[in-house]
Amino acid sequence: xxxxxxxxxxxxxxxxxxxxxxxxxxxxxxxxxxxxxxxxxxxxxxxxxxxxxxxxxxxxxxxxxxxxxxxxxxxxxxxxxxxxxxxxxxxxxxxxxxxxxxxxxxxxxxxxxxxxxxxxxxxxxxxxxxxxxxxxxxxxxxxxxxxxxxxxxxxxxxxxxxxxxxxxxxxxxxxxxxxxxxxxxxxxxxxxxxxxxxxxxxxxxxxxxxxxxxxxxxxxxxxxxxxxxxxxxxxxxxxxxxxxxxxxxxxxxxxxxxxxxxxxxxxxxxxxxxxxxxxxxxxxxxxxxxxxx
Amino acid sequence: xxxxxxxxxxxxxxxxxxxxxxxxxxxxxxxxxxxxxxxxxxxxxxxxxxxxxxxxxxxxxxxxxxxxxxxxxxxxxxxxxxxxxxxxxxxxxxxxxxxxxxxxxxxxxxxxxxxxxxxxxxxxxxxxxxxxxxxxxxxxxxxxxxxxxxxxxxxxxxxxxxxxxxxxxxxxxxxxxxxxxxxxxxxxxxxxxxxxxxxxxxxxxxxxxxxxxxxxxxxxxxxxxxxxxxxxxxxxxxxxxxxxxxxxxxxxxxxxxxxxxxxxxxxxxxxxxxxxxxxxxxxx
Numbered sequence: 001x002x003x004x005x006x007x008x009x010x011x012x013x014x015x016x017x018x019x020x021x022x023x024x025x026x027x028x029x030x031x032x033x034x035x036x037x038x039x040x041x042x043x044x045x046x047x048x049x050x051x052x053x054x055x056x057x058x059x060x061x062x063x064x065x066x067x068x069x070x071x072x073x074x075x076x077x078x079x080x081x082x083x084x085x086x087x088x089x090x091x092x093x094x095x096x097x098x099x100x101x102x103x104x105x106x107x108x109x110x111x112x113x114x115x116x117x118x119x120x121x122x123x124x125x126x127x128x129x130x131x132x133x134x135x136x137x138x139x140x141x142x143x144x145x146x147x148x149x150x151x152x153x154x155x156x157x158x159x160x161x162x163x164x165x166x167x168x169x170x171x172x173x174x175x176x177x178x179x180x181x182x183x184x185x186x187x188x189x190x191x192x193x194x195x196x197x198x199x200x201x202x203x204x205x206x207x208x209x210x211x212x213x214x215x216x217x218x219x220x221x222x223x224x225x226x227x228x229x230x231x232x233x234x235x236x237x238x239x240x241x242x243x244x245x246x247x248x249x250x251x252x253x254x255x256x257x258x259x260x261x262x263x264x265x266x267x268x269x270x271x272x273x274x275x276x277x278x279x280x281x282x283x284x285x286x287x288x289x290x291x292x293x
Numbered sequence: 294x295x296x297x298x299x300x301x302x303x304x305x306x307x308x309x310x311x312x313x314x315x316x317x318x319x320x321x322x323x324x325x326x327x328x329x330x331x332x333x334x335x336x337x338x339x340x341x342x343x344x345x346x347x348x349x350x351x352x353x354x355x356x357x358x359x360x361x362x363x364x365x366x367x368x369x370x371x372x373x374x375x376x377x378x379x380x381x382x383x384x385x386x387x388x389x390x391x392x393x394x395x396x397x398x399x400x401x402x403x404x405x406x407x408x409x410x411x412x413x414x415x416x417x418x419x420x421x422x423x424x425x426x427x428x429x430x431x432x433x434x435x436x437x438x439x440x441x442x443x444x445x446x447x448x449x450x451x452x453x454x455x456x457x458x459x460x461x462x463x464x465x466x467x468x469x470x471x472x473x474x475x476x477x478x479x480x481x482x483x484x485x486x487x488x489x490x491x492x493x494x495x496x497x498x499x500x501x502x503x504x505x506x507x508x509x510x511x512x513x514x515x516x517x518x519x520x521x522x523x524x525x526x527x528x529x530x531x532x533x534x535x536x537x538x539x540x541x542x543x544x545x546x547x548x549x550x551x552x553x554x555x556x557x558x559x560x561x562x563x564x565x566x567x568x569x570x571x572x573x574x575x576x577x
Contacts, residue, residue: 006481014387016400021449025420032420088315091308102312105319110570113510113553115527119548120326122534131325134340135496163322171567172575193512217571224413227311229513230499231531245415245513247561252419254519265416266306276411 026269032261040256053263058185063264066239066247072246073154073243074222075221077161078215084162085169085214086199092174106167114164114293121160125232149241157241158197160228169214176210177203216279223272244268294470306575320383330545337541352546363524365529369509372440376447377505383448384455389485390458391465403460404473410453418517421446425518437521451504458503458569459479462496464491483541502562503569506555527549 005036036049059061088106092099109117112255125132136142146153180203188198204211226245229235235250242250248268252261328345329337336342391399397485422437429436435454436442466489474484500572512527519528530551533544558565567575 004394004396007390007396007419010386010390011396011402014383016385016407017445017448018409018452021421021445025417025424026412028424029416031414031418032423053528084368088311091311096308098309102316104559105316106568107559107563108319108323108556110566111506111510111559112552113512113527113555114550115510115512115530116551119530119533119544120322123329123545124322124325126541129329129337129340129541131321147544149318163318167319168570172571175567175575188310213575220411224415226415226530230460231534234534245413248415251419251512252366253424258419258423259417261575265413267417268413269416272411272413273408276408 004182007141019193027263029262032258033266035259037258038256041260046259049259056260057267062179062239063244063247066242066244068124069154069196069242070223070225070238073158073225074159075174076216077158077165077222080158080162081166081169081218086173086204087107088166088170089173092160098181106170107166108167110167112164112252114227114233116230117164119159121156121163121228123231125156127232136250147237151235153237153240157225157229157232159224161222161230164228169218172210172214178209209283210280212283212286216276216283219275219279222270223268223275243279253290296530300498326545326548329542330549332542334542341431342512349542352540352542353550356543356547356550360438362529365481365526366550368440368523369526372443372447372523373505373508375440376444376451376508377501379444380448380451380455380504381501384450384459384499384500385485385490385493387456388459388463389459389489392466403456403537406453406456408453410450410457412449414450414513417449417561420512421514436522438523440523442518446518447511449509450509450511455500455504458500460498462493493568499562499565499569502558503566506558507553513519 024030032046033053034049034051035046037046038044042218044178066134092103095272113118125144127133127147133144136144143149144152144157182205184202185198188202193201224245225243226249229241230246230249233241235246244264245268248264250263251257326345331348332339333343333349333351336347336349367378390396391403425437425442426435429442436445470488470492473482474488477488510527512531513523515523515525516528516531519525526547530544530547533547535537562569
């Protein structure tokens with residue numbers, strides 16, 4: 001083996017770019033979070049604030065509300081997608097004519113730009129010429145207006161996320177189910193286990209690594225949702241769909257409250273890391289159980 | 294007909310029914326987007342008229358002939374293509390190093406990489422904006438509102454993704470092949486170009502295409518780190534809703550244009566999309 005210098009040399013460009021574009025902004029946001037800094041304030045300068053920004057954060061009910069809504073949104077979206085995706089994947093296990101076509105169309109939303117997904121759903125739900133309000137009113141006599149009703153707006157963003165990302169879960173579950181050895185299930189059926197028992201005690205435990213990976217990726221993306229919701233509702237009505245990404249955006253850019261925005265960014269980053277770490281631990285435990293059993 | 298084959302057929306019918314409904318659900322919003330993009334302002338409010346028979350071309354022609362929109366489109370093409378190229382090259386070099394050398398702490402580096410991908414962009418938009426406007430500057434020139442700035446920023450999410458995906462592929466190439474070529478007198482560089490690259494080519498193509506799609510689709514950084522010159526098509530699309538008296542037909546047309554390249558790519562990579570979207574963690 002020749003010297004490690006060549007190896008580090010090959011790795012260097014990647015490390016430098018990610019250091020400057022990934023690590024440096026993190027350190028910078030950490031630094032700013034200890035200052036009062038609003039470009040439109042009286043001085044417009046950075047002023048040392050200690051932990052004031054964080055203290056303010058803990059009592060900021062609007063921000064905490066936004067964080068809560070984001071968590072609720074993530075929980076509902078990921079759970080629905082997981083259940084739907086698992087069920088859909090299990091219908092794709094056997095071959096039937098046209099399966100490839102169905103699967104390809106199902107995967108379509110995955111590659112559409114989130115901002116275009118938002119635009120699409122906006123046109124679907126807009127009062128006046130959207131399909132949804134027109135037919136809901138005509139067929140079910142429902143007054144559907146996501147510009148006015150908070151709950152409808154929340155559930156519409158949820159529906160949009162499920163439309164956009166269930167295919168991802170379907171495809172990962174399908175990959176996992178296909179790769180799984182079939183003998184244990186068949187043996188268990190012969191031994192008299194019913195379908196439910198096979199699912200509960202064999203399929204789901206064996207699928208755990210795939211399930212945890214899928215939940216991990218979906219959760220990270222759901223927590224930081226901005227583009228689609230921004231296009232669909234703009235965070236409204238009121239603050240019904242002002243998820244934490246949009247909330248930070250508003251504090252940072254239109255209001256230019258840099259110090260406070262930094263503190264918020266850090267808290268969100270912290271939440272994301274903690275959740276990611278918890279899932280990583282869960283994944284490791286699943287791995288251990290499987291290798292020991 | 295025996296009862297088992299009857300049940301089997303019933304199951305098949307149920308499966309078809311389910312997937313036909315799902316296909317309709319998937320396609321309906323996209324169809325409606327298309328329908329609106331083909332309607333003039335007057336036709337727009339005729340919602341009951343579901344089937345689109347006319348095509349109002351100005352919705353497409355107006356943005357496509359507008360120099361500003363053309364610039365957005367060209368910027369998106371340049372940024373996505375350059376970023377995907379850069380990311381693919383760097384990922385090959387990095388994974389070659391990670392896979393063939395025993396570097397101290399390389400496992401930690403590997404995991405640190407993925408944390409970059411998971412960071413919420415909303416949390417990074419502010420420090421990036423401040424760095425770009427105030428710190429990354431040479432004289433009058435700042436990195437704010439430049440294509441090179443976007444190309445580098447998109448590395449934050451694309452490079453970790455590409456490294457994770459390529460690592461699995463690189464590890465799958467037996468090291469004996471390297472050694473055989475080395476015995477024949479090839480140096481490290483020749484091994485990489487002549488032995489490794491041809492074997493990773495399919496994986497590299499997937500990496501390139503998915504990186505391209507992610508860069509093309511990105512909105513938040515493009516919106517916060519550009520103002521005029523380097524704006525991309527996603528920011529152009531978002532711009533339609535902040536203006537009063539929105540041209541909904543045009544907005545739909547732009548959304549269609551923004552969606553088209555990714556749809557074309559989907560046809561090529563649909564078999565590998567799972568591996569790509571899970572960074573190689575789930576393979577088909």
